[in-house]
Amino acid sequence: MTVGEVAKKMNTTVRTLQYYDRKGLLLPSSESVGGRRLYTDKDVILLHQILSLKSLGFSLGDIKHRLITLDSPADVAAMLAEQAVTIREKVESLSESLRAIEALLVEVLQMQSVNFKKYADIIASLQRKNEMYWAIKHFDDEFLDHVRDRLSDEGGLGITGTFERLQDEAIRLEAAGVLPESEQGQAFGRVFWDMITTFTGGDMTLLPKLIALDENMDGWDKTWKERYEQAKGFIESALDAYFTSLGQNPFEEATQP
Secondary structure, three states: OOHHHHHHHOOOOHHHHHHHHHOOOOOOOEEOOOOOEEOOHHHHHHHHHHHHHHHOOOOHHHHHHHOOOOOOHHHHHHHHHHHHHHHHHHHHHHHHHHHHHHHHHHHHHHHOOOOHHHHHHHHHHHHOOOOOHHHHHHOOHHHHHHHHHHHHOHHHHHHHHHHHHHHHHHHHHHHOOOOOOOHHHHHHHHHHHHHHHHHHOOOHHHHHHHHHHHHOOOOOOHHHHHHHHHHHHHHHHHHHHHHHHHOOOHHHHHHOO
16 A cells, blocks of 8 residues: 555545654555555554554654564454553543543532632542542631641541541441440540541631531532431431530530630
């Protein structure tokens, strides 16, 4: 095949193929009787490798080192398998990016105001796969300044995981008939309180803001809201029992004028 025929067959340009030729990336491997350089079917398969890798964002230098020789069915299979893995990774990455964009879109519309600081915090949480990103729109700037690091770093992921685990534990304990005021119930309350103090960094002035978030769940993520409503009764009772044993209730103290 001539360069023009290959360009048409593979939906590329003659100029592109000539450039690949000059760079030593794809050399025509046949020649006509008159000395005209021609491409073979094998060259077309090699070109397919190059174009596929280029579409995935690889530089020509990277592609040159990734090309697989095609001297046997095993070579061709290896080339296709490697391309499949690379494409699958790209698809997963793009799917994750799409999920983050769609999630940010929802949050932006619900906020109904332009707040780039919150946008940045939501994006940072999404990149860390912190599933509590939706809560950021409910926080004022002062609260965000206090908890930003715990929302965007590995610690934030740990707190999110702890919160989910304790929700499930509260539902399990209640279903098992465990009383919140029992020793086991109070132990649960202590662990839940430890999580709260870790999240707030021990700053008790942030408790009223957490209470406000808890009392207004209209903007909560649906899945989180449903799960939390199942666990909320036991959590609150266990905390009350734990605070009673301590002789003080930080939440009541924080809301007193």
